[in-house]
Amino acid sequence: MDTDPQILKAALKASQIWWQDMGVDIPDLPPQPKRPAKQQAQNRKPSKVKINPQSQNPQSGLKDKIELATALAQSAPTLDALKTALDTFDAGSLSDHAKNMVFARGNPSAKIMAIGEAPGLQEDETSLPFIGPAGQLLDKMFASIGLGEDSLYITNVCNWLPPAGRNPSDDELDMCTPFITRHMELIAPKIIVIVGGVSLQALTGKTGIMKARGQWQELNIGGTKTPAMPLYHPAFLLRRPELKKYAWRDLLAIKARLEG
Numbered sequence: 434m435d436t437d438p439q440i441l442k443a444a445l446k447a448s449q450i451w452w453q454d455m456g457v458d459i460p461d462l463p464p465q466p467k468r469p470a471k472q473q474a475q476n477r478k479p480s481k482v483k484i485n486p487q488s489q490n491p492q493s494g495l496k497d498k499i500e501l502a503t504a505l506a507q508s509a510p511t512l513d514a515l516k517t518a519l520d521t522f523d524a525g526s527l528s529d530h531a532k533n534m535v536f537a538r539g540n541p542s543a544k545i546m547a548i549g550e551a552p553g554l555q556e557d558e559t560s561l562p563f564i565g566p567a568g569q570l571l572d573k574m575f576a577s578i579g580l581g582e583d584s585l586y587i588t589n590v591c592n593w594l595p596p597a598g599r600n601p602s603d604d605e606l607d608m609c610t611p612f613i614t615r616h617m618e619l620i621a622p623k624i625i626v627i628v629g630g631v632s633l634q635a636l637t638g639k640t641g642i643m644k645a646r647g648q649w650q651e652l653n654i655g656g657t658k659t660p661a662m663p664l665y666h667p668a669f670l671l672r673r674p675e676l677k678k679y680a681w682r683d684l685l686a687i688k689a690r691l692e693g
Contacts, residue, residue, distance in 0.1 A: 498525070498608050506615035512541060515615055519592055522612075527605055531593040533560040537616070539586040544691060546622035547571070548613065550631035550666065551591035551601050562589050563667075570667035571628070574680060578688040586620055588613070590635040606635045618655040624690055625652060625659055629666030636661065642669075647683045649690075662687050 505522060509515035516536050522528065535552040538561045547563075555565040563571050575585055590613045591601040601609070613635070617625070627633050627650070630642035637650050642663055650661040665680050 495604050495608065498523075499611065502608055503611040506611040509615055509619075512537075512616075512619055515612065515619060519612055524593055524605070524608060526596055527591070527593040527601070527608075530596040532557050534592050535560055535562050535589065535594070536592060537586060537588040538562055538564075538582070540583050541586055541620060543584050543586045543620075544623040545575075545580065545585050545626060545687070546617065546620050546624075547575075547585060547587045547626040547628055548617075548632050548636065549587070549589045549628040551589055552594045553598065554594065557594040563587050566671060567666065567668035570671060574667065574684060577681070578684050586622065588616060590632050600631050606631070610635065614654075617652070617659075621654065621657070622659065624687060625654075625661040626687060627661050627663040629664075629669070633663050642666075646679065647686065649686075660690060662690075 502522060505518040506515065509518050516534075519534050519536065528534070531552070535556050549563060549571075552562060553565050553567070556562050556568075562568070571587075572582070575581075590606060591609045592612065595601050595605070625636075627636055630640065633642050633645055634640050636652060637645075639645055639650075642665065645663040646665055648663065650663065652659045652661045662683055664683050665676060670677055670680060
């Protein structure tokens with residue numbers, strides 16, 4: 434009669450322990466021979482693997498979202514329609530994480546459109562852009578050249594608070610581009626103020642706000658060439674107040690262009 438190898442192994446191990454307790458020197462138990470890899474594979478139960486169709490090519494999912502964003506944005510004839518399109522758009526981790534979509538504040542008929550980077554925590558709570566400490570400083574900066582809220586229209590290139598308050602990624606900015614493009618077309622401002630380095634990259638493709646600030650850019654908005662001035666983000670100025678003098682120069686350039 435065949436005996437189970439596991440039973441034999443257990444019995445031998447018990448004997449070894451007894452011999453050790455009696456002070457008898459014994460050799461170590463020889464290692465159990467490994468089964469061939471082929472046999473192990475045959476005995477192993479297959480595991481169920483969930484496959485996400487987009488996981489094999491993340492760019493295909495991004496491309497679909499950009500195409501949908503483009504279709505929704507271009508089909509919006511009014512600001513209200515654009516806001517509704519953004520409210521219903523699935524922006525992945527952006528809209529999943531954020532409490533609210535942050536659209537805009539100010540006067541849609543204003544000659545100046547200020548475009549920031551992305552909402553912060555207070556903006557996410559209220560659905561309004563630039564209302565925290567950075568927004569309060571931005572209002573004071575514009576007020577210093579005689580521009581109140583009725584003279585401004587303020588929004589962001591990204592309408593959702595990114596997870597952990599990070600900057601939006603390049604892919605996320607690409608997904609948001611159709612909406613900010615349509616937003617600019619509907620407002621048709623005389624001047625655009627690009628607030629911060631993320632906005633600079635999203636709107637012009639350039640990087641380096643330290644070098645670009647104070648240098649007029651040109652944006653093509655619905656076939657119209659529109660001057661745009663890159664400005665230090667007020668949150669950056671709160672950390673680096675010694676740079677406010679350069680922001681003041683840029684604000685004066687904006688005022689002169691507006692009055693020219």
